[in-house]
Amino acid sequence: MSAVTKIERFTVSLTIGETRVEIAGLHRHGTGTPLVFLHGFGSTKEDYVDVIHQARLADHAVLAYDAPGCGATTCSDLDVISIPFLVSVAEHVLRAKEIERFHLTGHSMGGLTALLHREHSKVT
Template identity: 35%
Template sequence: MTFRKGYVPSGFGQLHYVECGAGEPVLMLHQTPRSWTEYLDVLPLVGAAHRAIAMDTLGFGASAKPDDPHSIERFADAAQALVDALGLERFHLVGHHTGGVIAVELAARLQSRVASLLLSATPFIDEDKRRTAGERKPVDHVDPKPDGSHLLELWNRRRGFYADGEEAALTRFMVDALSVLDRVEEGHVAVRQYAMDQRLPYVTARTLAVCAPGDHYSLPALEKFADALGCETRVLSGGHVPLPEQLPGEFAKVVLAWAASA
């Protein structure tokens, strides 16, 4: 299936997206510090039945990179600008990790315009998480070294999430992370500062929260989302933090089934 790449203008600068297929739109939001390529193999599968769209979050990928501080609210501002520019009156919304946090804010704002919401490995941010945010170690930050050893350090930071044979996906992570290396940690910081628990009551879309069994960072959040939203939850058959790249077929089937049941 042929990908169509494009840009839309916004108050932040141009926002990049990739799409394929036709029909009811499905917008997919990626984790930090990735780009649309996190959904490289998912897009054509979802695009078989929908207009499948994956955007580059503001500040990442090929989207504009303004100097202002990142926040979930600003990420959502940009996502909303893209939704409006593409004329998506009603759409299904999918977010993975940081993308899921952005999806919560977008769904809280747009409410009935979001036909269904799928939160994949999305962290649950409450007062305790915000209070202890300063105690968390950096996730992807590395200090550049003259001998380039920081490249291996960054690779090894994420290597444990990928199985042998998944080096192409890890290489895509490296490309995305290196393109924002001076600000690579800011997306994670934005997540920890977000008042998610205060915004969840405004989410009206039918919601499904899923996670990979190996993603111990986000797996405990499933029960919290179920309690807060009364939503369904599901643990997929395998995978880790880069779930959409590791199990694109299963991930796409879940997206398609959830959209169809909305």
């Protein structure tokens, strides 16, 4: 099997509470369980793009996006950014991309967001 190396850029417009967020992301279609990546503070979605060169993961969809205030994602009110806000953003992006089941990987701030998303998902 050869790795699928095509990845597409996307944008998603969200309103969370009263805050407008324009998410800039990268996505690759696939038949395997999607791999979702959340970057750390000061990083961007591009930190994870090399995953598309891994032949063992060629059948998996891939999703990575810039958190609000990072990279190419914009946020109308940077004062609202908190880990709970980032959890809400992640849930909105997953819903917008119609992803229900996924493998979630996060680093630093993205790791904490991933852990809290997991805990929040158990409750709701």
